[in-house]
Amino acid sequence: MPGHKAPEDERREAILKAAFRVAARERLTGLTAQQVAAEAGVSKGLVFFHFGSRDGLLVALLDWLLERTLVAQSDEAMRALPSPQERLLAVIRRDVEALPRQRERVELFFDYWVMGTRHPTVRASIRAALDRYRDALRPLAEDVVTADPARYEGLSADGLAAVAAGFIEGCALQVVMDPERFDVGQSLDTLHALVTHGGRAGMASAGASGSLPFPVAGTP
Amino acid sequence: MPGHKAPEDERREAILKAAFRVAARERLTGLTAQQVAAEAGVSKGLVFFHFGSRDGLLVALLDWLLERTLVAQSDEAMRALPSPQERLLAVIRRDVEALPRQRERVELFFDYWVMGTRHPTVRASIRAALDRYRDALRPLAEDVVTADPARYEGLSADGLAAVAAGFIEGCALQVVMDPERFDVGQSLDTLHALVTHGGRAGMASAGASGSLPFPVAGTP
DNA sequence: CTTGACATTGACCGGTGGGTCAATGATGTT
DNA sequence: AACATCATTGACCCACCGGTCAATGTCAAG
Numbered sequence: 385m386p387g388h389k390a391p392e393d394e395r396r397e398a399i400l401k402a403a404f405r406v407a408a409r410e411r412l413t414g415l416t417a418q419q420v421a422a423e424a425g426v427s428k429g430l431v432f433f434h435f436g437s438r439d440g441l442l443v444a445l446l447d448w449l450l451e452r453t454l455v456a457q458s459d460e461a462m463r464a465l466p467s468p469q470e471r472l473l474a475v476i477r478r479d480v481e482a483l484p485r486q487r488e489r490v491e492l493f494f495d496y497w498v499m500g501t502r503h504p505t506v507r508a509s510i511r512a513a514l515d516r517y518r519d520a521l522r523p524l525a526e527d528v529v530t531a532d533p534a535r536y537e538g539l540s541a542d543g544l545a546a547v548a549a550g551f552i553e554g555c556a557l558q559v560v561m562d563p564e565r566f567d568v569g570q571s572l573d574t575l576h577a578l579v580t581h582g583g584r585a586g587m588a589s590a591g592a593s594g595s596l597p598f599p600v601a602g603t604p
Numbered sequence: 605m606p607g608h609k610a611p612e613d614e615r616r617e618a619i620l621k622a623a624f625r626v627a628a629r630e631r632l633t634g635l636t637a638q639q640v641a642a643e644a645g646v647s648k649g650l651v652f653f654h655f656g657s658r659d660g661l662l663v664a665l666l667d668w669l670l671e672r673t674l675v676a677q678s679d680e681a682m683r684a685l686p687s688p689q690e691r692l693l694a695v696i697r698r699d700v701e702a703l704p705r706q707r708e709r710v711e712l713f714f715d716y717w718v719m720g721t722r723h724p725t726v727r728a729s730i731r732a733a734l735d736r737y738r739d740a741l742r743p744l745a746e747d748v749v750t751a752d753p754a755r756y757e758g759l760s761a762d763g764l765a766a767v768a769a770g771f772i773e774g775c776a777l778q779v780v781m782d783p784e785r786f787d788v789g790q791s792l793d794t795l796h797a798l799v800t801h802g803g804r805a806g807m808a809s810a811g812a813s814g815s816l817p818f819p820v821a822g823t824p
Numbered sequence: 825c826t827t828g829a830c831a832t833t834g835a836c837c838g839g840t841g842g843g844t845c846a847a848t849g850a851t852g853t854t
Numbered sequence: 855a856a857c858a859t860c861a862t863t864g865a866c867c868c869a870c871c872g873g874t875c876a877a878t879g880t881c882a883a884g
Binding site: 615646647648649650653654 | 860861862863864865
């Protein structure tokens with residue numbers, strides 16, 4: 385029964401949400417206008433009316449997704465940490481630990497990543513999002529290098545931020561591929577041990593890996 | 605004109621090679637039996653005769669690909685390096701620097717990675733390959749931790765190998781996504797600076813990032 | 825009440841892709 | 855020479871997908 389119902393962007397939003405649900409189930413490859421329409425309880429034609437094409441829908445979904453995917457922000461607990469190095473590590477730790485809970489989104493994100501290899505618009509969106517992420521890490525990295533220039537001789541804040549972002553992305557990859565076996569704690573501990581001066585920076589040898597000696601904000 | 609021609613696995617091999625060429629052009633999504641057949645100069649039916657289904661073809665292609673994708677092996681030049689730390693770094697460096705040249709394969713690999721998220725067989729193959737890779741890194745990691753236990757207190761060889769592999773995979777991701785802007789040198793320099801003791805281990809401040817102070821085997 | 829804008833539908837189309845299959849002919853065997 | 859084998863073909867089927875479009879019902883404005 386044709387006719388006005390949700391004239392504004394409600395429909396767009398509803399369709400996008402439906403598209404997300406479908407994509408989470410079927411991946412981007414399996415995302416068809418048909419399925420989305422069915423999931424949203426509307427007709428196939430309406431999807432094309434609102435998004436023009438399947439491609440338009442995909443791009444819109446990506447932007448919709450990126451808008452509401454959290455960016456690395458240090459919270460108060462982290463800002464209270466004594467050393468800038470530990471502050472950076474704490475942010476990394478929190479984001480990496482959050483990955484398993486966001487698995488659906490992360491998977492989808494990689495779908496888009498692959499798609500971006502051939503799709504300029506998608507690629508641009510993803511790059512922008514990653515740049516934002518890396519930029520959010522940058523001030524933390526800056527503090528690290530300025531706090532102890534001798535230790536990080538020749539290391540730039542940009543480089544450090546990039547590597548930190550890369551580390552997190554690498555972990556994301558592992559989480560998607562092998563969630564059971566990927567040991568978040570082990571990776572983080574290793575990173576910590578790598579970055580920390582041996583012996584110096586009064587850290588007690590806190591025993592078993594898996595429990596870190598520095599406090600980390602829980603994510604409720 | 606039907607009839608025997610290359611009765612053995614020649615045809616399989618030929619079709620797989622064709623499939624690889626098509627996949628390199630069109631990605632996994634665009635890989636159709638039609639295209640592969642055309643590329644191989646055979647009929648579509650033959651593809652199904654040899655591989656049963658598109659899925660069978662994809663799995664066969666993945667295995668074919670993984671078989672002939674090189675695994676991190678340290679060569680003589682690297683084994684000659686004085687410290688185990690530098691040996692590990694040299695291997696990482698060589699593999700990361702090789703990534704841009706292998707871009708096609710890397711892209712394809714990520715296609716399979718994404719596919720593996722939903723495809724148990726593919727997932728198993730990829731996991732196995734990654735395990736092999738990580739295991740190849742492990743002895744190097746072992747040397748590192750045993751050589752300087754104080755510095756890497758609480759750090760396990762497994763963890764180090766995993767993180768090293770993760771770092772390389774993260775770089776691969778960047779290479780695929782943003783080959784122009786991803787600065788291989790910067791990432792490697794940063795990693796080096798992170799891992800190296802500040803001030804100690806007599807490294808001259810070698811000036812501009814991009815030129816590393818330690819020797820690296822070229823890849824001819 | 826009429827009118828016009830417009831979201832919405834459902835039927836429809838052309839293309840394509842995975843998959844099947846009977847027919848065919850080259851090859852090795854008896 | 856006759857036969858069995860089997861790789862190989864090409865036509866064919868069906869499902870589905872992206873996309874179009876005229877028709878229609880609804881709403882707000884005049």
